[in-house]
Amino acid sequence: MSVSYFENGYAYLPYCGYAYAGTVRTGFTPSQASVPRISFFPSQVRLAQYNITKLRVLMDFPSRGASAYAITLNAWGQSYGLGLNWSANHTEVSSTSDFDVKNVNTDIVEQYWRSPSGSIATPSVLRCDSEVSGITFDTLALLGTNFTTSAVITVQMSATSNFIVPITVATLYGDRDGNVVWVSPTLPTASYRYIRVAVSDPSNTDGFLKIGTIVFGNAVILSEECITNTVTWEPRHYVDMIDTEGQTSAQNDRGIKNSVGLEFKSINFSSYDFTQLKNVFSYVRTSLKALWIPTPNFPKRFMVFGKMTSMPRETHNALSEDADYIDYSVNVDEAR
């Protein structure tokens, strides 16, 4: 196939004038073809370069609702654009309202929504009004949870806030590290306004459920270029060290945070992926957290929700105007 041009990750073929109508996985990876409604000749085929093998970065979160304030009220009676687009069927009472469901919308993973004590078997249902007419998402993460491996998490979408006709997107399970990540195996095409996450975890010994941050959306996905196979994973132990006169030291523990180092080799300056990466760097800079998933087919191994420690420094091997190959490295740290 001769690709004419790319737009938002879709490959357009020459002489096509119609939008795609469905998805068809192609016979080779990593591309996925979205085909085709054929109404008359000439026909159109729109290709989506979707894969679950290359680095993806989720930096834009429709899970947080509309980006601009509007007096219009969302399904939970709040104005658009305030980040108050989640509701929960129950929440632990706090003297300062500090367990509110709005906490899942912050980059502070340590600040969490909490279910009432004892409510672990009755599903906790967190509903999101995306405050736009419909969204798709290919990546979802529940961070800073206390779920056990027995926790069952159901992710559903719906066109209505009461989920009369729910569409199940995924059924997931808890993990000991507190993070649940889902990467859509295929390019999602159905779009809905409302998303809900239902969790039950009857064997949770805490006696309650908590979720620090929920993010979902369409990730920036590399399609051709990618990181090298060498990924640096560095858990960092933050501790106050107190050296004593006893030839030993006492510690005051502050916790462990992870960071990941990614190497990019000979990225083609002319490639779409390079442009995508530049956009990512330009957007998140060193000040915004993003969900970095170097290996989406086993997403949790190197996944980090963090900030870049510095803007990547490019080393160009500029052979000619059209043959410029770039090396750089990216470090992302949860603790920044």
Added chain:
Amino acid sequence: MSSGNRKPYLNATTFDQAFLDACHDNLTNQIEMVVEIDLPDFLQIAIPWTYAAGVVTFTFANHGLDYQNRLTISGATASGISGIQTVSRVPDANTFTIAATAGASSGTADVFCSRKIYASDRNKYVGDIFYEARVRLPSIKRTIGEWLSPTIQFDNVTLEISNVDGKYNKYLASGTNFGSFLQNRVVVKIGLRDLASSYQTIFRGRVTDIDGVQRTTKTINLVCRDEFDKINQSFPKDTFDDIEFPNISDSVFGKLKPIVYGDWTVDLDPATGSCIPCIPVNGLNPTVLGGTTNVQMYISANVNTFFDDAAVVIVRGDGPEVFDFADIVNVNVDNNRFEIFQNGATIFADGSQYTFKDGDKIFCRVQGKAIAGGYDNNIVAQAKDILTTYGGVVSGDFDTSWNTYRDKATPAVSAISTFQSRIYRDKEEKAMTYALSLLEQVRLESFSGNDLKLKVTSVHPEEFVAVPSFVLRNWDFVKDSFNPNIDAQYTFNRATGVYNLVPTNNEEINFTSPYKNQAAINASVGKVIDKGIVFPNLHVLATVTDQTKEILKLASSYFEVINCEVTWRSMLLELGQFVAVNINIGSIVFDSVPMMVRAIGYSASGKISLQLWSFQMTPFPGYAPGYFGTFGGDTAVIVED
């Protein structure tokens, strides 16, 4: 893991010394610090509201409230609104809503919201409260203060709060909720991870009026002073004025009204016989100056328990002369005012009768303010009463140790309940400073305890702990932090007690014999280090002699003061507590030496700073160091010089 729990801090629900010891066995813990800063309260009366479909909408311009702020609503003009409510929506800067079913479509209600900044140096929960990583936490120190110096040192704390994102701009100048922060309360707590019950308040203060709020482009810096600093109010405060006393003379106008405690009928100034000044308050009345009207005399602002009308004296010329009691009239029921009849029964040595002259020095004898329980002369009770009456301290601020020492009856040298103390104060003094000076005279000290109550501890050897249960070893001390030194101000080998301050000339009029520790002098190659120890409020020689000798015993032991840092295992130590130090670090060797904690400081890193008094060379009951060259302490030979 099938072995013992090596990280007890992760799931402990009890925070005590046993827990800290268990953590120290594995050399790891999770001590954290948080801070709470009051913001200006929102309190508005009769805010109008409207109701529709389960939503009550309040209208108030620039309310500054946030989603989920908790409100206390009262006085609503319809049912269903009053009580604890939560802001359910903030449509704009001038309206906010709650979810409730009101019994009318509109009305008014009073709305109160108490708001705080909850911050820490990390993002964390304590109990059900989230503390955001926004503050650089300082080291916070509590101390007993300097021995033999009536000063209490309350810590100043500077909090550096990140405002790089402008989150708190609304509370700053030009913000919608500007409240200046000045005098806002600040509380700093330290404890274990998110375990609310483990958090103890280590600082409770207020943002200072002067330079209390500073700003940079990134931070708001709050300078806070300990709340007990409020105790240090000046007293007495009431002054003589011409509204209460229209005929007051210029020499009295504006002076402070004195306060009197204790027995001023004994141990008096022989030069005057009586000691309590009597202040004429109608000296400008022409008929008083003409000798036809009584002179009105003022003694004290407080009520006195006794006034001796047979011992009113006037000092003219060579010495005092006593008024005939028949001329002492109209003594009021409070025993703090009376009148002198002119040209009456009093005949002075020169044959003259008494007529008033401006500048007359007249003195009387009284017994001062009554203190409940019969503690009128008790020095501890007097200190407490001053703090309560003039310092604004309430009974709940005092620890029970105040009563313990007030009633102490043995041994004789420390039997405070038998000591006689008295106070005459007509000059401004800080209440706390004065109370400390009272306590110091009987070897007591006051400080703010772990529970932030005012406590009293003693420097009475019989209360020292020879074998403290808390032992500090090498691995408790932060490397290179152990610094013993001999403090010159605590070291002397000869002393004289100076006592019995009288208001007639505002000086102590009595002295004890000088006492010395000859062995200590010899150890100083014959150098006599002399000190006069002042006991202004004690007036009985035997008491002062005992206190002088006891202080000399301790000071002549040349004890060391140690400044050091230790691990978080020591964070529950209390000021005045005894610890045993058992370390061997190069030239520093302490073999289970009892030491007293004099100051303690806390940091978010888990380091605890301590100041300790070492009793290595200071014997006391139950503790006999046995080292060569021990010449001070309880076994010291103190002789009259």
